[in-house]
Amino acid sequence: MIHEPKWKLVNRNIDHGRVSLSREDFSRILEEAIRKRIEHGLPLAVPPEICTSLAQYLEDIRNALTTRKSEFNIEEFKEIMPDCFPPCVLHALSNVKAGVNLAHSMRFALVSFLLNIGMNMDGIIELFKVSPDFDEERTRYQVNHIHGATGTAYTSPSCATMITYGNCYGKEALCDRISHPLSYYRKKAWILKKGN
Ligand code: SF4
Structure with missing residues (x-):
């Protein structure tokens, strides 16, 4: 991914303002530039007859998008399955349990992940009780804010x-x-x- 640390300028060879790139990296950057160029040009003015002829394909894409969105339906997760937590979440949780303060971005990622899979606010606040700077009122306010007034x-x-944000820890095969x-x-x- 273009967000990975290897793409940051501090991790590249720079000589008099020029950044050296392998042929492969150069192709990857070109690919990204082309993608952005196309995206910035959207939406295009499309003649009505083309819209009509593409209607069926658009319907298929809309359906696929609705299915994809439903993958993130919070209601769907009925029980908490700690065995299924991704490595980044396990890492953050072990830090919390060890009393290590989390960076703000990781705290947000952890709390929103736990809310998304259906953990309740009290359960999450309980987790943070071991943090060195734990302040129940402030934590409740923050969790409540991420939870949203409407419960979404x-x-x-x-x-x-x-x-x-440097919060991806312990990436493993499934992450790919x-x-x-x-x-x-x-x-x-x-x-x-499936394995059971
Ligand atoms: S790739 Fe990184 S951020 Fe994504 S699930 Fe795996 S460990 Fe977490």
Whole structure:
């Protein structure tokens, strides 16, 4: 992914303002630039007759998108399955349990992930009680804010965001098949269920 640390300028060879790239990296950057260029040009003005001829394909894409969105349906997770937590979440939880303070971005990622899989606010606040700077009122306020007044929690950050903020720890084989910690959770649950 283009967010990985290897792409950051501090990790590249720079000589008099020029960044050296392998042929492979150069192709990857070109690919990304082309993707952005196309995305920035959207939406295009499409003639009505083309819209009509693409209607069936658009319907298929809309259906696929609805299915994908439903993958993140918070209601769907009925029970908490700690065996299915992704490595980044396990790492954050072990830090919390060891009394290590989490960075703000990781705290947000952890709380939103736990809310998304259906853990209740009191359970999450209980987890943070061992933090060295634990302040129940402040923690409750923060968790409540992420939970949202309407009870619709923020969706936890994607793997790309986790990598950008240095919160992706312990990446393993399954991580290569997903792009979101919630997808890891879902896939792992499916794999474990299939194995039983
Ligand atoms: S790849 Fe994603 S799920 Fe895996 S550890 Fe990194 S952030 Fe977590």
